[in-house]
């Protein structure tokens with residue numbers, strides 16, 4: 001018999017039972033925040049929802065209050081359901097709540113180089129500093145020409161092939177990030193398969209795999225019946241590592257041969273005091289990998305753009321008001337520029353409302369505490385996983401952070417007007433960025449870039465297209481909206497033809513007739 005199994009059944013399993021029994025007995029004497037009652041040893045293991053967990057969490061908060069506590073196999077989990085609770089914990093006490101969950105899965109699938117998943121400490125700080133210096137609100141202005149070029153390419157693709165709009169939105173976002181980092185065209189060099197989408201989708205669901213709660217399961221060999229995760233993990237590890245290393249190594253090789261173009265990676269490598277400083281090279285490689293890695297970075301912006309398309313389908317009046325503003329400010333002889341932003345309050349409000357209405361990251365990225373703490377008389381033990389729930393249960397009276405009726409009346413409605421007062425952006429309304437991009441020391445460093453990307457694409461698309469529904473099935477209950485939609489080319493403004501390539505205008509009416517026929521089928 002395999003020695004791992006002997007070790008598991010003779011030592012690990014009985015040992016774990018004793019420890020858990022002791023832990024569950026002593027935990028009953030402690031004053032944790034309220035939450036669903038668990039079972040001996042396993043605690044709330046059976047309560048942890050695998051799909052759409054934010055909905056279950058929200059339901060619990062109705063019963064137990066804004067701060068809900070779970071205990072799963074000795075691990076404390078706290079769910080924060082209001083902006084105040086989230087800010088109390090994650091902003092005001094950021095020094096204690098900036099750690100990440102010590103995951104067993106992350107190193108297994110080879111994602112421990114990702115800044116967002118690193119434990120708080122000097123290594124994380126080095127990575128964070130590297131990324132931050134390239135994404136401050138001042139620095140990102142130099143990326144505007146790339147963002148603008150990508151936004152216009154997107155218009156062209158949307159016109160050519162509107163059915164596959166999501167594909168092109170994805171290309172635009174990844175293309176923009178990749179062009180900034182490597183100054184070359186990501187799509188041509190690396191194709192779309194470089195990012196393991198399936199892996200990413202599964203790895204980031206808290207509680208999806210039992211191994212997260214029973215770390216000793218990582219010792220079970222891949223051939224063992226039921227150890228499917230081990231097999232998947234090995235495959236994903238290779239994929240994640242290749243995704244990070246391949247483009248960076250190519251850029252480094254280009255630098256050596258003198259073929260390199262100015263880019264973020266080149267600037268990183270220029271900073272090296274010694275070209276042999278492999279530790280620093282690894283930090284740069286990891287940071288570049290995180291930025292163009294696709295998920296959850298460009299993927300998040302992609303999802304926010306999907307929320308935009310969904311909103312435009314569901315709220316044609318909003319679309320019309322934004323288009324009127326664009327026509328009045330930008331006029332009909334050019335496309336929107338970044339310099340128009342100040343004069344487009346309503347379009348800016350649409351961008352904000354997209355972030356708030358369907359938070360793309362309903363549970364954010366969980367934080368973890370580094371020391372015992374007390375909140376309103378309750379104990380929050382060291383190592384507690386802290387989750388900020390931004391979502392709400394559709395059509396009930398409850399609220400979570402970005403759907404709190406006190407901050408955003410009629411929270412389930414897409415209503416950009418909520419951010420407008422006297423024709424200007426109303427700074428008194430809580431900016432959804434305060435929650436959608438996370439909290440405290442771990443707040444998203446890409447938030448300014450993302451916001452700028454959203455603005456220029458939303459303004460450009462609304463200026464030249466009408467977005468209307470294609471099929472009836474729109475599932476507004478999901479955060480990852482995948483709305484089928486169509487572009488009404490009737491509103492295409494004539495200036496686009498000049499800016500998006502030749503032949504564009506001449507195919508326009510023919511395209512429109514063909515599409516109209518396909519809508520009517």
Ligand code: HEM
Pocket residue numbers: 115116117118128131135290291296297298300301302304360361364365366367436437438439440441442443444445446447449450
């Ligand atoms: C709509 C788009 C985006 C949204 C909604 C979003 C949201 C978030 C959230 C919620 C977090 C976790 C913050 C926390 O732990 O409290 C995060 C972390 C992060 N984001 Fe973004 N993000 C977006 C786009 C981007 C982009 C384009 C970049 C590229 C630079 C980026 C880089 C990062 C990094 C590196 C982290 C990890 C920070 C850390 O743990 O220290 N994000 N983001």
